[in-house]
Amino acid sequence: MNATPAQRQAALLATAGRVLAGGGLGLFVLPPELNVVVARGEGSHVWDVAGREYIDYHLGSGPVLLGHGHPAITRAVAEQLPKGTTYYFLNEAEIELARRLVDAVPCADAVHYTGSGTEATFYALRMARAFTGREKVLKFEGAWHGMHDYGLWGTVPAAASPYPRAAPDSIGVPAATGDTVLVAPFNDATRAVELIEQHAHELAAVIVEPLQRVLLPEPGFLAALRAVTAKHGIVLVFDEIVTGFRIAWGGAQEKYGVVPDVATYGKAVSGGLPLAVIAGRHDVMATLDARHQPRERVVWATHTLNGNPICAAAGCAALDVLGAPGVYPRLAATGRRLREGIVEAGTRHGFTVQAPGEDAVFGVRFTARRPLRNWIDLTTADKDLGLRWALELLRRGLLVNPNEKFYVSIAHSDADVDRTLDVVDAAFAALAREVGR
Ligand SMILES: Cc1ncc(COP(=O)(O)O)c(C=O)c1O
The missing domain is CATH 3.40.640.10 (Type I PLP-dependent aspartate aminotransferase-like (Major domain))
Incomplete structure (x- = not known):
């Protein structure tokens, strides 16, 4: 019998666990039930071997500023x-x-x-x-x-x-x-x-x-x-x-x-x-x-x-x-909408959350410390909440690196941002239920 896409991904993850040191590429390890093997990317989206589609905010840890397969x-x-x-x-x-x-x-x-x-x-x-x-x-x-x-x-x-x-x-x-x-x-x-x-x-x-x-x-x-x-x-x-x-x-x-x-x-x-x-x-x-x-x-x-x-x-x-005209203003506008939307949704669901950084690359941190000036300020962020929120995003189809950065590409569209902010809202709602807010 042919394996289903989900079974194929599970088998690949099992092989990775055996033959790659640490089962992955380095420090960044997702929990087994959310771990993915990427099959392909196109623009701002990637698909895993199991057939799930994600909007990608990791962008290969930053290099894919133009989007996948430009x-x-x-x-x-x-x-x-x-x-x-x-x-x-x-x-x-x-x-x-x-x-x-x-x-x-x-x-x-x-x-x-x-x-x-x-x-x-x-x-x-x-x-x-x-x-x-x-x-x-x-x-x-x-x-x-x-x-x-x-x-x-x-x-x-x-x-x-x-x-x-x-x-x-x-x-x-x-x-x-x-x-x-x-x-x-x-x-x-x-x-x-x-x-x-x-x-x-x-x-x-x-x-x-x-x-x-x-x-x-x-x-x-x-x-x-x-x-x-x-x-x-x-x-x-x-x-x-x-x-x-x-x-x-x-x-x-x-x-x-x-x-x-x-x-x-x-x-x-x-x-x-x-x-x-x-x-x-x-x-x-x-x-x-x-x-x-x-x-x-x-x-x-x-x-x-x-x-x-x-x-x-x-x-x-x-x-x-x-170098084409308008690239950077558009990239910044996309990132700005995301940052503002994330903070707005988090606040509405009762979390103290900030999105520090630049519009094209920013973080989401659960902390009341203001201003965030240095590393020690960042250590005040609740990493457990950050992780749990990121896992809710992953479950709903956003590819993110928990407690790290959101990278925005020039391929992210207004429709991607709309969809992302819906997911962000649902993820905060789920988190609020989990932690009893
Ligand atoms: C600011 C900065 N410098 C250096 C590096 C190292 O680059 P590489 O991972 O290509 O060795 C990174 C990697 O993320 C970085 O963010």
Whole structure:
């Protein structure tokens, strides 16, 4: 007898549980009864193997800003595919994408390709060390810069860190890397400047997510980092892996009006294919330049598949689509309707809920703490309620990552938002019944 779609999905999940470490791709695990195996996506929707349709607000954790299977991306990849997948020599698509990035990114005189956001921030920090001859870096509590050993300090602490020290987030991170990573609370300009001044002689870089997860930078915070790093010759790195080409064409640099020395890009920059970018000022980027200095003076940051033509062609296509007039106002309007509708529905059902962030990427947090300025403020959110609400959304056909972010694509339609807000209302109603409100 043929298996039903639901049985096929159950069998695939059972196999995944056996052959994939942890049964999935990483930290993000749904309860077994709501777990999905995605069969396909189209625009703002995905379908699982069991045949259920979802409106997707996870978007592959952000890269699918154009929506799934966008014809421009599909065409660009299809045109490149028969010509070969990778050469490890220069190719036209990679040069063209670099040219467009240098045009679009305020801080960029040149770019360097990597395969993932993790590699981009890892090498940006190495370049800063080489450029300054100093070893330490400063990051902010609650900031996510990927999985390398220098990023995983003070990312998700349960309580405030003993600044500038912090605890490692992952088991297996060498304690010695923590000696080179200082951690400060986000949005506290006075404290950050004080710490940076104190450690200026040993600081190579200050790395910051300008929109830290769902926390907006307060007026003056990024400018204060810009001023103090410039004063001491410290490399200011904006991690724009989430914000780049999403919250504005020129990312956070355009939106918040502060230009760093170096910025890292990933996710949306290559239309959902695996490519990331380090973009920066010519003298910092020159640390990678093997034409004018001996090997031992050059930062090593090369990988087999970097800048491969398929990802680069997809990147060019993505930028073509995003560069069209009206894209960003429309994206923001979609996100704004969602944020306002979610908060309105939650409040109507008796919950204290906020939707912090930008319109194109925001969170939903059950907390009365206002304003939400830093990671410790975010820890006041009721994660159990957040999880239960997200599970109600999943049951009703919204694909979301509990207690994380809602990503909005340019493919989300007004009808998607209408349907989403109906689901949101039903999910809050169910939650209110569960918790007796
Ligand atoms: C701000 C930021 N930086 C870096 C990364 C790491 O990128 P990747 O997952 O491609 O390694 C992420 C991933 O979510 C991110 O959100």
